[in-house]
Amino acid sequence: MYRFAALLFPLSLIFLAASPAATTPDDFVMVPAEMVSDEAPGLPARTDADYEWLRQAEYDTVVCPFRGRIDYGPGEVECGLIQVPENREVEGSRTIELHFVRINARGEDHEGNEVEVRDDPALYLTGGPGVKVEGYVARLKDHRITARRDLYILEQRGIGHSGDFCPFFADRNRADFIRPDFVDSQRAALEQTRACIEGAKARGVDVTGYHTFENARDIKALRLALGLDDWNVWGISYGSVLGQAYMKVDPDGIRAAVIDAIVPLDLHDLMRIPHWHDRNLDMLFDACEDQAACARAFGDLRERYMAAIEAMSEEPVALEVEADERYPTGKAYLFQDLIAGLPFSLLYEQSTHPAIPAIIEGLTRAAERRDQRFFRAIALMEQPGGPGMSRGMSTAVRCLDGYVDRWAEAAPSDFRDYPTLAHAFGALEAIAEAPEVCRQVGLTPRDTAQFELVETDLPVLVVNGAWDPITPVPLAEYIMPGFANGELVVFPHAGHGPTRSVECAGDLLNDYFDDPAAELDRECIEHGEDAADYIAPYFRSRAVTRGIVMHAEKEDRLRGHAVWGGLSAALSLATLIVLSFGWLARRLEGRGLTPAGGSRFLMFLASAVALTHLGGLGAAIHATSEITEAMLLFGMVSWARWFAWLGPLAGLLGILALVQAWRYRPALAAAPRIGLLLAGLAIISLSVFTLFWDLWPI
DSSP states (O other), X not given: OOOOOSTTOTXXXXXXXXXXXXXXXXXXXXXXXXXXXXXXXXXXXXXXXXSOOOSSSSOEEEOOTTBTTBOOOTTTEEEEEEEEESOTTSTTOOEEEEEEEEEOOOSBOTTSOBOOOOSSOEEEEOOXXXXXXXHHHHHHTTSGGGGTSOEEEXXXXXXXXXXXXXXXXXXXXXXXXXXXXXXXXXXHHHHHHHHHHHHHHXXXXXXXXXXXXXXXXHHHHHHHXXXXXXXXXXXXXXXXXXXXXXXXXXXXXXXXXXXXXXXXXXXXXXXXXXXXXXXXXXHHHHHHHTSHHHHHHHTTXXXXXXXXXXXXXXXXXXXXOOOOSSOTTSEEEEOHHHHHHHHHXXXXXXXXXXXXXXHHHHHHHHHXXXXXXXXXXXXXXXXXXXXXXXXXXXXXXXXXXXXXXXXHXXXXXXXXXXXXXXXXXXXXXXXXXXXXXXXXXXXXXXXXXXXXXXXXXXXEXXXXXXXXXXXXXXXXXXXXXXXXXXXXXXXXXXXXXXXXXXXXXXXXXXXHHHOTXXXXXXXXXXXXXXXXXXXXXXXXXXXXXXXXXXXXXXXXXXXXXXXXXXXXXXXXXXXXXXXXXXHHHHHHHTOOOOOOTTHHHHHHHHHHHHHXXXXXXXXXXXXXXXXXXXXXXXXXXXXXXXXXXXXXXXXXXXXXXXXXXXXXXXXXXXXXXXXXXXXXXXHHHHHHHHHHXXXXXX
């Protein structure tokens, strides 16, 4: 979970069909290209007009490869394939197929009102680089932009169903890459990179064709295949830098553009991750200080947190685990990247922000105490599916576009100025070696002249979240001078990509694309999201980590616990129902009741308290998971502790009820006597169950 172990990909979580119409034959004429030097690939000698855009004028329809995994109705989502040259800068380059998705406009808004469907669609440029299309379709099919517009999403070359050439990037020969030393583990990641690229080349992949400008050319190719004169462009994160490249490749094909979570085309200070994260922590702890409960709960947390990262750097966690396909050596190692990386990744989505101080405290506590159960749970838990990454394509882009070189240039100053955080996000030795590995496998960076900042008079809305952890507002401000007809807007409480995550942002996009010259309505920008209300203090519980470890190592025992808890809860519920209906029946029939020392009332009260304890904690678990499931590794929302206190109270009441039922057993008939005794045991059992699972407040 949330590992940042691979050197070239600690940011992999960062960079979160219509009928074919006629096109002119000239769009598909191939003009021979000059070969590009392997030693210094750069700008081709010809103009973009000379490129062969498509190998087949029309697109092919295809059954969507995610059908059955994403819920959509007939006609809502369609998929297709286009054929393009793998490398337009090389004569005779092989043909590759690219997969694209069309989400058809709904024709009604989020309130169910009918709205006009526009004939100028939008194109969404995906992030990563390397994130597969399926996660975007699941998230964007109900986005408000699709109320009025068709939305196209191109699965970029080298990703998923568009020719992933390293599908087993981090899973091949696992034993070779499990190292007890952080620097060695980072160098092992470089060897994964080398194996991926060299293997792809041996299979005939021209890896030099996988870069941002070739991606931009593919976007023009898709537009031509669809028969569109122009369209609106919307890109987030890596999609923002791809959008800037596309403005150079196909300016006449763009009506208007919105780029969000800005990556400058020349990268600028993007790769200064420790610098930006230090800024993130300043913002986070300043905001916490402004909330009295958060300040009380976490007043000294930043110092403890940094010390915890340093402690993990000096002494990583080594675990003996059962040898399996993930850990073939029977050993697992956890490093400081876990402690730094989880809060960093959670800053992406503003919906998770309320939990971040509590999660930082939980991580810090685990590191301070060398909590073996917690670290064991992290090592053993199943990896979340997430959006999915095609890391071969990501490697090629990062090498060819210059990300790796820029990181190597920025790293020495960041290691000097922010040593604790810098050591958490990478090993200086491996960062310095990475550019040479790129060159050794034939991924020499392209000419930097191609990546000069865009200067355009196209209508462009530049968007950023004020809390964006990886592409912060200063990067958006940096590119603004090049947009003569551009406007910068900042969502004050949003993280990475607010045009995707803020609910009202789809209306904002549609309004802008309808008329880019109109004055922007800032209601959504200023009030679309509230500031985070931090969970402070939080109810600490190790129930989830205990469950993860038991599931991985003692699944039979976990099933036994499920039977224990389920049977105890069922009998407690039956007690509540029987006593309630019994009382009601006697009232209606006017019958008396054999005296039992108040054991029936105590049993009723104990069962009600026990079930309220269980139900309240269930509600707290749900509320916590709605913020982020990661919080459950450490505990729950603050109000869970009030329901936790009902656990020992239920047990105490159960004992009192059982004692009274035992004392008055001679006065009771056999059935009621046995029923009350079983009920008391069930309530006590349920109380002990929740004690075992760390759901009491003590």
